[in-house]
Amino acid sequence: MTHEREITGPVDLCLPNGRLNPAAVGWSRRPLHRANLRGWGRTKRWEYWGIVTPTHIVGLVASSLDYAGVHSVYVLDRRTGTEHGTEAVVPFTRAEFPSVSGVGPVRVQARGLSIDIAQRPEGSTVRATAPGVEVDLELPLRPGHESLGVVVPWSTRRFQYTVKDVGRPARGLLRVAGTEYPVVEQDSFAVLDHGRGRWPYAIRWNWAAGSGSGRAIQLGGRWTDGTGSTENAVFVDGRLHKIGADLAWSYDRTDWLRPWRITGDRVDVTFHPFHERVARTNLVVLANETHQCFGHFSGWAATDDGERVDLDGLVGWAEEARNRW
Numbered sequence: 272m273t274h275e276r277e278i279t280g281p282v283d284l285c286l287p288n289g290r291l292n293p294a295a296v297g298w299s300r301r302p303l304h305r306a307n308l309r310g311w312g313r314t315k316r317w318e319y320w321g322i323v324t325p326t327h328i329v330g331l332v333a334s335s336l337d338y339a340g341v342h343s344v345y346v347l348d349r350r351t352g353t354e355h356g357t358e359a360v361v362p363f364t365r366a367e368f369p370s371v372s373g374v375g376p377v378r379v380q381a382r383g384l385s386i387d388i389a390q391r392p393e394g395s396t397v398r399a400t401a402p403g404v405e406v407d408l409e410l411p412l413r414p415g416h417e418s419l420g421v422v423v424p425w426s427t428r429r430f431q432y433t434v435k436d437v438g439r440p441a442r443g444l445l446r447v448a449g450t451e452y453p454v455v456e457q458d459s460f461a462v463l464d465h466g467r468g469r470w471p472y473a474i475r476w477n478w479a480a481g482s483g484s485g486r487a488i489q490l491g492g493r494w495t496d497g498t499g500s501t502e503n504a505v506f507v508d509g510r511l512h513k514i515g516a517d518l519a520w521s522y523d524r525t526d527w528l529r530p531w532r533i534t535g536d537r538v539d540v541t542f543h544p545f546h547e548r549v550a551r552t553n554l555v556v557l558a559n560e561t562h563q564c565f566g567h568f569s570g571w572a573a574t575d576d577g578e579r580v581d582l583d584g585l586v587g588w589a590e591e592a593r594n595r596w
Contacts, residue, residue: 273499273515278420283307284467290427296500299420300511302372304432306467311337313429313472315596316368318377318388319464320397321480322408322441323586324454326350328565329406329445330548331399333366333379333386336596339557340364342379342386344401345548346447347565352546355447357384357401360554372420372434372465373412394439397461408443408454410461417511418463419489423500431468431494437480438487438506439463460487462587473595477520479533479542481568481587488572488582490533490540492520503538505572505580512574514538522591527562531589537573540582542566542589556595563590 276297284295284306295304308314317334330345340361347354359382369375369390377388384401394411418436425431442456460482476494481487491502496517503514518535531542544564552559568585 291430300417306370317466321462324459405446416509434465436463438482479589481585483585540570558595561592
């Protein structure tokens with residue numbers, strides 16, 4: 272078990288000299304950190320939105336990785352397994368990213384794709400275009416909805432602030448290959464991964480997120496192990512229950528579609544994939560390999576008072592990512 276401090280007021284991520292602010296280390300129920308990162312030096316900024324509907328799964332990435340921007344638009348047709356994906360790598364990107372999650376715009380445009388995210392107190396609007404794909408969605412922020420913000424400290428020079436906002440309702444329109452698909456709030460949801468920090472050159476992580484029927488799960492691993500921080504939580508009707516323990520991940524790297532197991536204090540989860548997405552980038556100094564599996568969850572996670580929340584039927588993903596960046 273970790274002994275993480277809950278942060279309840281606004282705080283700067285960095286000291287004036289650019290190193291990690293000790294007062295920023297902890298977790299929060301809403302975005303409270305200002306990512307006052309300066310200059311270069313393994314500095315990473317990104318916004319990832321994953322959207323799940325009964326018919327499709329959408330993934331949108333806008334990122335600045337110091338010396339390059341890596342942006343992508345991805346759509347999976349859940350019925351046929353057909354993928355539509357466009358990625359653009361832009362050297363020395365100058366894209367602007369807000370320093371506080373949920374505040375201000377994020378806009379990127381490059382090589383056939385565009386992503387435009389408008390963030391307001393009442394929610395976010397996400398629009399994206401790529402060859403054969405148009406996304407136009409509203410992601411409301413309901414009163415009392417909580418998200419998990421965590422600072423992960425490897426050292427005073429290497430650290431990451433992440434916001435995992437799971438189970439946001441989604442509504443609007445998705446157009447794929449000329450066919451329109453309404454996105455209805457009652458059976459669709461969105462997940463935000465907001466990241467700001469300074470990373471080691473080589474890193475591996477696991478991430479799982481799922482939602483459905485007033486429940487949601489957020490689990491991470493490997494990259495946080497041994498830091499004293501975790502990004503694990505279960506959500507019930509929008510209320511966050513922080514899980515302060517490193518978890519054990521078990522899966523078959525020769526057959527990614529076999530069930531995954533994620534276990535630990537207050538967590539006993541099996542993930543059942545129905546589709547594997549593979550993403551690879553290799554630009555010598557910048558390289559990535561991600562196996563993101565979409566599927567259903569079963570098992571349970573316990574709330575702060577020990578109640579076991581049934582996770583059967585939640586839909587989402589589990590992934591392994593390996594980066595040199």
